[in-house]
Amino acid sequence: MKPTVVSCAITGSVPGKKDSPALPVTPSEQIESTHEAFEAGASLVHLHVRNDDESPSSDPARFARVKEGIETHCPGMIVQFSTGGRGRDPSERGSALYLGPDMASLSTGSVNFPTVVYQNPTSLVDDLAGKMREYGIRPEIEIFDLSHLHGARRLFENGLMDDRPHVQFVMGVQNAMPAEEHLLDLLLAELRRVLPHATWTAAGIGRAQATVMEWALARGADGVRTGLEDNIRVTRDRLARSNAELVQLAADAITRHGGRVATPQEARRALGLRPAAESVH
Numbered sequence: 001m002k003p004t005v006v007s008c009a010i011t012g013s014v015p016g017k018k019d020s021p022a023l024p025v026t027p028s029e030q031i032e033s034t035h036e037a038f039e040a041g042a043s044l045v046h047l048h049v050r051n052d053d054e055s056p057s058s059d060p061a062r063f064a065r066v067k068e069g070i071e072t073h074c075p076g077m078i079v080q081f082s083t084g085g086r087g088r089d090p091s092e093r094g095s096a097l098y099l100g101p102d103m104a105s106l107s108t109g110s111v112n113f114p115t116v117v118y119q120n121p122t123s124l125v126d127d128l129a130g131k132m133r134e135y136g137i138r139p140e141i142e143i144f145d146l147s148h149l150h151g152a153r154r155l156f157e158n159g160l161m162d163d164r165p166h167v168q169f170v171m172g173v174q175n176a177m178p179a180e181e182h183l184l185d186l187l188l189a190e191l192r193r194v195l196p197h198a199t200w201t202a203a204g205i206g207r208a209q210a211t212v213m214e215w216a217l218a219r220g221a222d223g224v225r226t227g228l229e230d231n232i233r234v235t236r237d238r239l240a241r242s243n244a245e246l247v248q249l250a251a252d253a254i255t256r257h258g259g260r261v262a263t264p265q266e267a268r269r270a271l272g273l274r275p276a277a278e279s280v281h
Contacts, residue, residue, distance in 0.1 A: 003262035004254045005078075005223030005270055007201065008042040010034055010243050011049075012229025013056040013086045020232040022242050025050045027062055031069030036244035037227075038074040041251040043267035045070060046105065046227070048082045056087035063096035076264030076276040078102045080140060083128050086116065090124055097131045102273050103138045103166065104128075108151030111144040112175040118144075125151065129160040138273060140166045141198075144176050146190060153194045164197045164272050168225065172208030179208035184215050199223070199271055205230050213250060217257040222270055226250040 010033050015023050024033035027049070034045045049062040067079050080103035083093045097104060106128055107120045132139050139161055141152045155161045169187050172179035184202060191198060201223040204212025209231040213224045226246040234240045234249070251261045268275060 001258060001260045002220070003266040003270065004217070004221070004259045005044055005201070005262045005267040006042045006247055006250050006254070007044040007046055007080070007223055007225040007227075008034070008037040008243050008247055009046040009203075009225060009227035009229035010037065011047070012227075013048050013050075013082075013084060013088075015228060015232055016054050020228060020239050022240060023228050023232070024243070025054055026052075027065040027069065030066045031073060033243050034066075034070050034077070035073045036242055037247045038070075038077050040244040040247040041261040042077070042243075042247045043262050043264045044078040044080055044103070044223070044271075045074075046080045046082060046225070046229070047101075048084070048229070058088050058092035058095050060096040060099060063101075064099055067099060067101060074264075076268070078264065078267055078271070078273060080104060083107075084142075085118055085120065086113070090119070093124070094128045094131045097128075097135055097137060100135050101137060102268075103140050103271070104132055105142050105168075106132065106139040107142040107144065107148070108155065109145060109148040111148075111173075114174040122151075125155070126158075126160060129155050133160055138166065138271065140168055143167060143169045143187065144173065146187065149187070149190050149194055156195065163195060164199070165195065166222070166271050167191055167195065167198045167200045169200070169202040170205065171202060171212050172205035179204050179212055181215050184212070184219070188219060201225055203230055207231070207233070207236075209246075210249070210253070213253055214257075217253060217259070223262075223267075224250050224254065
């Protein structure tokens with residue numbers, strides 16, 4: 001059975017406690033929620049941090065505290081920092097990369113979001129990619145539009161990353177790429193043409209989370225993504241109790257498709273990362 005990486009995006013920058021009491025906001029809450037997700041089968045955690053008022057933060061000290069806690073309580077788990085831009089000063093989006101997480105997200109182009117334009121000018125993308133290369137961080141390329149695949153290809157051509165990034169197709173964001181199955185096929189075909197050695201996954205936002213996960217698993221994705229950042233509900237009428245509950249649902253989907261949840265060591269091998277004992281932090 002193929003091992004499949006389960007990525008858990010525990011917090012994000014949009015949902016708040018008013019939306020879901022289970023959302024982990026403080027560093028201690030984030031460490032505890034990640035540990036529960038790890039025990040449920042997550043091998044990769046995608047991190048945003050928040051200020052005390054729940055607003056998005058770029059504070060390296062907060063990233064450092066959560067990273068240290070995860071490394072202590074979740075042996076071998078892949079730690080991925082967000083360099084996303086909602087609510088964060090562009091000049092600070094890479095300010096915590098010197099801490100040396102295993103991975104970091106990288107959006108290669110701008111896109112419309114529900115109420116703002118998520119701006120990723122080429123100069124910023126190149127700067128973030130350069131920092132990731134400097135600190136030995138593997139990028140996860142966030143694809144919100146077909147052109148973003150070609151932005152990723154340019155990073156490879158310009159020597160800012162190797163030819164084996166991890167690529168995530170983000171589907172279901174309002175005003176951006178809709179969650180439609182034929183679009184995933186189109187994107188996947190183009191990925192295989194321009195970055196044939198990349199690993200890949202797909203993330204469905206909100207009610208599209210479970211559906212996009214099924215599409216990805218049916219196509220042999222290297223991983224799936226879940227978590228309260230993307231979706232706070234299990235059904236229309238019930239909030240998810242925790243990130244761990246969403247991870248368990250992802251694990252069940254993997255089993256239905258004839259696979260199994262990857263261990264942290266298997267996830268590291270699949271994504272081209274060093275074993276945890278050799279990671280540079």
